[in-house]
Structure formats: C-alpha cells, structure tokens
Amino acid sequence: MKLLQFFAANGSYILDKVGEHLYLTGIAVLLACAVGIPVGFLITNNKRMASIVVGIANTIQTIPSLALFAFAISVFGIGADNAIFALFLYALLPIIKNTLIGIRNVSPTMIEAARGMGMSRAQIMFQVEVPLAISVIMGGVRIATVTAIGIATIATLIGAGGLGQLIYQGIGMMNYEMIFAGAICSAALALLADFLLGLVEKKLTSKGLSKHMNRAKAQ
Amino acid sequence: MIRLEKVRKTYDGQKNIVDDLDFEIRSGELVVLVGESGCGKTTTMKMINRLIEPDGGDIFIDGQNIKSFNKNELRRNIGYVIQDIGLFPHLTVRKNVSVVPLLCKKDKAEVDRYVEELLRLVNLPPEEYADRYPGELSGGQQQRVGFARALANNPDIILMDEPFSALDPITREQLQNELLSLQEELHKTIVFVTHDIDEAIKLGDRIAVMSEGRIIQFDTPEEILKFPVNSFVESFVGKDRLWKKPEFLKAEDVMNTKVVTIGQNRSVAHAIELMKMHNTDVLVVVDKPTESSGKILGIVGTNRFKGVGDNTIKMKDIMKSDFPRISKDMCLVDVLKIRKQSDTLYSPVMDENDRVVGIITNASIISVLTKYIPDREDY
Numbered sequence: 001m002k003l004l005q006f007f008a009a010n011g012s013y014i015l016d017k018v019g020e021h022l023y024l025t026g027i028a029v030l031l032a033c034a035v036g037i038p039v040g041f042l043i044t045n046n047k048r049m050a051s052i053v054v055g056i057a058n059t060i061q062t063i064p065s066l067a068l069f070a071f072a073i074s075v076f077g078i079g080a081d082n083a084i085f086a087l088f089l090y091a092l093l094p095i096i097k098n099t100l101i102g103i104r105n106v107s108p109t110m111i112e113a114a115r116g117m118g119m120s121r122a123q124i125m126f127q128v129e130v131p132l133a134i135s136v137i138m139g140g141v142r143i144a145t146v147t148a149i150g151i152a153t154i155a156t157l158i159g160a161g162g163l164g165q166l167i168y169q170g171i172g173m174m175n176y177e178m179i180f181a182g183a184i185c186s187a188a189l190a191l192l193a194d195f196l197l198g199l200v201e202k203k204l205t206s207k208g209l210s211k212h213m214n215r216a217k218a219q
Numbered sequence: 220m221i222r223l224e225k226v227r228k229t230y231d232g233q234k235n236i237v238d239d240l241d242f243e244i245r246s247g248e249l250v251v252l253v254g255e256s257g258c259g260k261t262t263t264m265k266m267i268n269r270l271i272e273p274d275g276g277d278i279f280i281d282g283q284n285i286k287s288f289n290k291n292e293l294r295r296n297i298g299y300v301i302q303d304i305g306l307f308p309h310l311t312v313r314k315n316v317s318v319v320p321l322l323c324k325k326d327k328a329e330v331d332r333y334v335e336e337l338l339r340l341v342n343l344p345p346e347e348y349a350d351r352y353p354g355e356l357s358g359g360q361q362q363r364v365g366f367a368r369a370l371a372n373n374p375d376i377i378l379m380d381e382p383f384s385a386l387d388p389i390t391r392e393q394l395q396n397e398l399l400s401l402q403e404e405l406h407k408t409i410v411f412v413t414h415d416i417d418e419a420i421k422l423g424d425r426i427a428v429m430s431e432g433r434i435i436q437f438d439t440p441e442e443i444l445k446f447p448v449n450s451f452v453e454s455f456v457g458k459d460r461l462w463k464k465p466e467f468l469k470a471e472d473v474m475n476t477k478v479v480t481i482g483q484n485r486s487v488a489h490a491i492e493l494m495k496m497h498n499t500d501v502l503v504v505v506d507k508p509t510e511s512s513g514k515i516l517g518i519v520g521t522n523r524f525k526g527v528g529d530n531t532i533k534m535k536d537i538m539k540s541d542f543p544r545i546s547k548d549m550c551l552v553d554v555l556k557i558r559k560q561s562d563t564l565y566s567p568v569m570d571e572n573d574r575v576v577g578i579i580t581n582a583s584i585i586s587v588l589t590k591y592i593p594d595r596e597d598y
Binding site for chain 2: 109110112113114115116117118119120123127128131132205206207208209
C-alpha cells in the first residue's frame with residue numbers, strides 16, 4: 001500500500017529516472033550494435049582475428065562493473081558519458097559473439113548457391129547471411145540489453161542517474177518504498193525490453209525459419 | 220557453345236585435378252560429365268561459371284573468353300543447380316525463384332509472371348506452391364524449385380552438379396524424366412555432373428567419362444556402351460550394360476550385311492542358281508539389281524519356290540511384298556516385337572531411301588548378342 005502511495009506521490013520523479021535509465025542503456029546498446037555487428041561480420045572469415053577480438057571482449061566482461069566505471073572516470077570524468085562508455089563495453093561481447101556464431105552457422109551450401117547465382121559479396125551478406133543469422137544476432141542484442149539495464153543501476157554511483165539513484169538514495173534514507181520502486185522499475189524495464197526485442201526478433205525472422213517449418217520438412 | 224582449351228587446375232601446386240582438358244559442348248546439348256569422385260568432373264563444371272578459376276587454359280562461351288566477363292554477370296546468365304539444392308529457407312518459393320532476375324533489375328511484375336510460368340513448367344502449380352517456404356516442401360519438390368530457379372533468368376547454359384543424388388530412387392527417376400521432357404522443349408545447353416553411369420546413359424546426349432582429371436571417352440551413350448575405348452571405360456560402364464539397355468542396339472547392329480539381290484523380272488531357275496552360288500536361302504528382290512540405289516520390292520525365300528514349275532514365273536509374281544518395314548536405326552526391342560508379330564524369318568533392313576542395307580535373321584541376332592555376353596556367370 002505504502003509502495004503505491006510512493007509511486008503516486010513521486011510519479012514524475014520516477015519517470016525521470018526511468019527516462020535516464022533508458023537513455024543510458026539505449027545509447028550504449030545502440031552504439032554496441034553499430035560497432036559489434038560489423039565487427040562480428042568482419043571477423044567471420046578470419047579465425048585468428050576472431051579469437052583475438054572475442055578474447056578482448058571476454059576480458060572486458062570479466063572486469064567488475066564498479067571497477068570499470070572507476071577506470072572510465074580517468075577518461076570521461078563523472079557523469080552519463082562515463083556510464084554509457086562502460087555499458088557499451090559490456091554490451092559488445094554478446095553482440096559480437098552472437099553475430100559471429102550466427103554468420104558462421106549459415107551453411108556453406110547456401111553461400112555456394114548464392115555465389116553460383118551471381119550474388120556479390122554484399123548481396124550475399126544482406127540477402128542471405130543477415131536474414132539467416134538475424135535471430136541469433138537479435139539474441140545477442142537481447143542479452144546485451146538486459147545486462148546493460150541491470151548494470152546501469154550502478155551507474156548512479158558515478159553520477160549518471162537512472163533507477164539506481166532511487167535504490168541507493170533509498171538505502172541511504174532507509175526508505176524501503178524508494179528502494180523497491182527503483183528495484184521493481186529496473187526489473188520491469190529489463191523484462192519489458194526483452195519482450196519488445198523478442199517481438200522485433202520475431203518480426204525480422206522469416207517465417208520459413210521457424211521450428212514449425214522444419215518439423216513439416218521432417219515429416 | 221562452350222569450348223575448353225587446355226584447361227588445367229592444380230591443387231597444392233602438385234597434383235593436377237584437371238589436366239589439359241580440351242573439349243566442346245554444342246548448343247542445346249545435354250552433356251554428362253561422369254566419373255568416380257575426385258576425377259575432376261565437378262571442378263571442370265565449376266570452372267565454367269568461374270566458381271573455380273583454372274590455373275591454365277581458357278574457356279570460351281560462344282567464342283568469348285569467360286575471363287572477359289564480370290564474374291557475377293557471367294553466373295547470373297548461367298543456371299546453377301546443386302546437389303544440396305541450396306534454396307534459401309528464409310524466402311518463399313516465389314522469391315527464391317525470382318532472386319537472379321531481380322538481381323538483374325528486371326521488371327518486378329514481369330518477373331512475377333515468368334516465375335509462375337516456370338513453376339507450372341516444373342509441375343508446381345503456383346497457386347499452391349508459390350507462397351510456401353522451402354521447409355514445407357519434400358526433397359523432390361525442392362529440387363524442382365531449384366531447377367525453376369536455374370531457369371529464372373532464361374540462361375542458355377545450365378550447370379547441374381549431381382542434382383538428383385540426394386533424392387530417393389523413385390523421385391530421382393521422376394525428376395530425370397521431367398528433365399528430359401523439359402529439355403525437349405527448352406533446348407538448353409546443359410552440363411550435368413554425376414557419378415552414376417546409369418543416370419549418365421539415361422540423360423546424356425553425349426557423355427564424357429572422366430578419370431584423374433582427363434576425359435577418357437567423350438561420345439554418345441550408344442557408342443560408349445558399344446565401343447568403350449579401353450578397359451577402364453568398359454569396366455566403368457559395366458560390360459553387361461547393353462543387356463540392361465537393349466534399346467541401344469539398333470537394327471543395323473544385328474543385321475547381316477551380306478545381302479544377295481535379284482531383279483524382279485528374273486526367273487525361278489536363276490534365283491535357285493543365285494542361292495546356290497552365295498550359299499543363302501533368301502534373296503531380296505529390287506527394282507535395279509545392278510545399281511546400289513535399287514529400291515527393295517520384296518523378299519523370296521526357298522519356301523516360295525514350292526510347286527512352281529513354270530519357267531515363265533518371275534520373281535515379282537512369287538515374292539513376299541508385305542514384309543514389315545525395318546529401318547536401320549530401329550531399336551532391337553522393336554525389331555524383335557515386329558518379327559514376332561509378323562512371324563517372319565527374314566527381315567530386310569533399309570535405309571531412309573528404301574535401299575536394302577542388310578537382313579536380320581535369328582542367326583544374325585544371336586551372333587551379335589553373343590559378342591556382348593555379360594561377364595557375370597549367373598546370367
């Protein structure tokens with residue numbers, strides 16, 4: 001009951017925080033897509049490069065988030081830029097890795113057929129590889145987004161705002177409603193983002209690739 | 220027309236996968252490259268659409284070196300059908316077939332119309348199949364789409380890389396027959412790769428038997444079956460192959476070419492004399508016995524002389540003129556059928572001008588067939 005009252009009384013404040021949170025994660029994930037997907041593509045044909053790039057992304061992933069925020073202060077100072085940079089780094093790995101796996105899983109037969117039909121490298125990429133790998137790539141984007149939304153709650157500690165601010169303020173003031181409001185909102189945001197991206201993934205994936213189709217083929 | 224000149228492909232700079240190939244494929248011809256795996260047949264085929272670049276030699280299409288074409292342009296104008304079919308699972312049948320013409324920026328409405336026509340051609344009614352996905356089709360249906368896709372840009376040349384080998388035997392046979400009847404209609408230049416000699420014999424206008432990167436024999440199925448150039452070809456096609464494909468034996472292969480002719484106005488006495496002289500019991504009555512252009516009028520066997528004492532009776536009075544007409548390129552199966560129906564001992568064989576070129580008797584058939592005795596003992 002008290003929680004609802006808190007929501008009612010601080011609606012616009014909470015919405016502000018949700019907005020900040022979305023801004024941080026949204027920009028970070030979009031940047032990660034803009035960098036990660038092309039990189040994933042570029043390294044598919046080069047095993048050495050692939051292992052180096054994935055290795056670096058893996059290393060970044062192992063750095064504790066608070067430590068990464070702290071490192072980034074030396075470059076970006078305190079504030080949203082710092083948080084976006086760190087979130088961007090975290091989002092890279094799942095996006096690069098899934099793009100790599102998705103493209104590598106496209107059967108060589110498909111590529112051979114496409115080449116034999118006279119498709120250029122770019123046409124093969126956009127008309128064959130991307131459509132066939134899109135659900136795996138989108139899977140990576142979903143993981144990256146959910147992770148980023150979670151980690152972004154810590155970003156308040158370097159002055160980037162977001163829903164984490166509610167949680168930490170609440171802890172400081174022993175205000176449980178405030179803590180829960182922040183926690184519930186960030187959890188809900190993660191679930192909602194995952195759900196919406198799931199819809200996008202479904203929309204982007206051809207009906208011909210659904211499991212139902214493969215079952216029909218097996219019969 | 221496709222011409223290969225001294226085409227060579229080397230792997231690891233050592234072994235020649237394809238070794239100085241020289242051959243020509245005529246327009247509208249279905250040529251089968253056949254051989255065991257690793258003989259270079261697929262490599263040869265893929266060099267025609269430059270999926271593989273030769274290390275030496277040149278390939279010409281209608282006189283133009285294919286190196287002078289843009290690779291992708293070249294491939295768009297050559298149909299390509301592969302063993303694993305390779306339809307794009309994320310595209311509907313219609314879109315799969317439209318890929319190449321749309322790459323060539325053809326008018327969309329026109330492409331649509333043509334695609335439907337093609338689907339009808341390969342027995343997939345567009346109303347039912349055009350908007351399905353490959354995953355919803357059987358293997359045979361998928362390969363039909365694969366073939367429609369190869370035809371979509373209306374290419375003169377189609378390359379087929381073991382297109383039927385992943386299908387079950389019944390579907391395979393069905394698709395082979397459909398390919399043959401389509402080819403009657405379309406007259407494409409088709410290069411067909413297979414390891415299956417039966418398929419090669421069934422489909423090929425000409426067959427190139429390959430081994431170790433070379434063409435061992437390049438000829439019609441009939442010639443390869445009847446006259447394998449060496450023991451390799453013979454064992455590859457199988458010595459008993461002719462027994463399975465008796466339609467490749469023609470009347471001219473089983474006839475006796477020793478024919479004794481007689482003029483239509485000669486007497487019985489003269490006929491008997493001729494028979495004695497040539498040690499034969501059948502004469503062919505022709506209009507001009509002295510010239511090689513004499514047309515056949517009838518046949519006279521010894522049984523025709525029975526009760527004939529009158530010396531004024533001429534050949535034209537007693538000859539059998541209602542004998543069945545057998546042309547020299549009629550196949551053995553039909554010859555046997557006709558001989559059985561008409562119950563004749565002697566069947567004259569004639570060329571297109573009604574000139575007699577030989578005569579078929581039971582003895583002549585048997586003597587030919589014994590040449591092709593299969594090497595297996597259980598026959």
